[in-house]
Amino acid sequence: MNHAELSTALLDRFVRFARIGSQSDMVKADAGVFPSTESQKTMAKALVKELESLGIEVSMDENYYVIARLPASPGLEGKESFGLSAHYDTAGDAPGDNVNPLIHRSWGGTPIALPGGFTLDPAKDAELASCVGHTIVTSDGTTLLGADDKAGVAGIITMAEYLLAHREIPHGPIELMFSPDEETGHGMDRVPLAALRSKSFYTVDGGQEGELETECFNAWKAELTFTGIALHTGHARGRMVNASSMAAAFLSSLPAQESPEATDGYYGFYAPIRIEGGIESAKATLFLRDFTREGMERRIETVKTLARAIEARFNGGKVTVETAMQYLNMKEKIDAAPDILGRLERAAARSGVSTYLKPIRGGTDGSRLTELGIPAPNIFTGGHNYHSRTEWASLEQMTKMALTLIELAKEWGS
Ligand SMILES: [Zn+2]
Known part of the structure; x- marks a missing residue:
């Protein structure tokens, strides 16, 4: 041959x-x-x-x-x-x-x-x-x-x-x-x-x-759960906390320039993968990607900090963050x-x-x-x-x- x-x-x-x-x-x-x-x-x-x-x-x-x-x-x-x-x-x-x-x-x-x-x-x-x-x-x-x-x-x-x-x-x-x-x-x-x-x-x-x-990337997944306070929308003023609005506010607080659409080469990102919910509860799934460990730690910390900021903005609302490693x-x-x-x-x-x-x-x-x-x-x-x-x-x-x-x-x- x-x-x-x-x-x-x-x-x-x-x-x-x-x-x-x-x-x-x-x-x-x-x-x-x-x-x-x-x-x-x-x-x-x-x-x-x-x-x-x-x-x-x-x-x-x-x-x-x-x-x-x-x-x-x-x-x-x-x-x-x-x-x-x-x-x-x-x-x-x-x-x-x-x-x-x-x-x-x-x-x-x-x-x-x-x-x-x-x-x-x-x-x-x-x-x-x-x-x-x-x-x-x-x-x-x-x-x-x-x-x-x-x-x-x-x-x-x-x-x-x-x-x-x-x-x-x-x-x-x-x-x-x-x-x-x-x-x-x-x-x-x-x-x-x-x-x-x-x-x-x-x-x-x-x-x-x-x-x-x-x-390759270090890959983590973050699952966020937003918990609001449901009330009839007709008498919600000052009392209702809308979990869907919390989730939307959270996603829009992610740095847009650190998205998959805006990065290449060695830049990592935050990628919203799924979002669902109602007034009382909403969930969002994010993929976090970074080439370095320090970068990944920073991203996880950022997600948690932004979650606390949403809690502060939506009085009475709760946000929990669970992260899990996907690959290294x-x-x-x-x-x-x-x-x-x-x-x-x-x-x-x-x-x-x-x-x-x-x-x-x-x-x-x-x-x-x-x-x-x-x-x-x-x-x-x-x-x-x-x-x-x-x-x-x-x-x-x-x-x-x-x-x-x-x-x-x-x-x-x-
Ligand atoms: Zn292949």
Whole structure:
């Protein structure tokens, strides 16, 4: 298998996987259904079949986590094992069944009109503009493409196929994990930690070529309960305290310039997610996001201070604040094991990829894994415009991903 054959195998595998609808469902996942959809089970079974057909040892547990193992090259059995992980569900933000991938070979750089009515315009998409001459894969515009994260799934399996075809490449034991429900935030809820042999993992779930991710938000949720005093509105003067008005006043007291709509890069935010209520009682849910611990403490303190200010304004009203951690920035734990990122950067460089670190304005399976004691930075896949009908992937960038994974295997074997 040479690099051209690797590229062909990768494209074929990616397109086949993209055609298998496997959207996850946030509502069902929050209600405890796992995996949240039947279609994910179909996808998981297809992955088991694919890995078996390549002669790779694979198992699937009752929660549909698929774990495969590549044994070490002869003589390297004692090398430390490392893992690669990708999620096989796709996002619920755009239609995801009956995906019809379209392949635009040697794309010339003109806008790509999708039959479903959407256009990919390089004038409005700098990452697309950087891919003139590439083979671009899109959906037909009626669905998302599912490069998030089937590009990662296909890349990992194609790396394994390549290593099997090139037994002369020395590597240690490698663990491959394919998991459900990343998009619902429940991807690592039932991860079979005891079954994993690797103390270091990489998630293969990023975007633009070269992009590596080692830090994400610290995430907290704040639940506020506003309690008022209900009275007939006809004789409420001076006596009624309206909980809905309290909630509205609280939300409008949040700094507008620290909202998701107004921030990017390393800036955190307060995001009202849900509000409901009546006169006697109202509830508001906020997401708090910040890259630093001190920043997060400040945000929690701010929410409590603003809540007390609302109590002072609405005489007789009460506000309670409950906060809960959702996930943590993985940076501290990844920085504590610099070898994991170091090996990745060397592997990428040897594949001709210039890397850069980018903060994730969200959480990943990798941040959850890191919290559970397995540091897991994130690697680019070559997919773009995730969660939309204009999602696309560059075959050249996907190939660079697979080559980086092959070099990573060599790194861990050396
Ligand atoms: Zn993803």
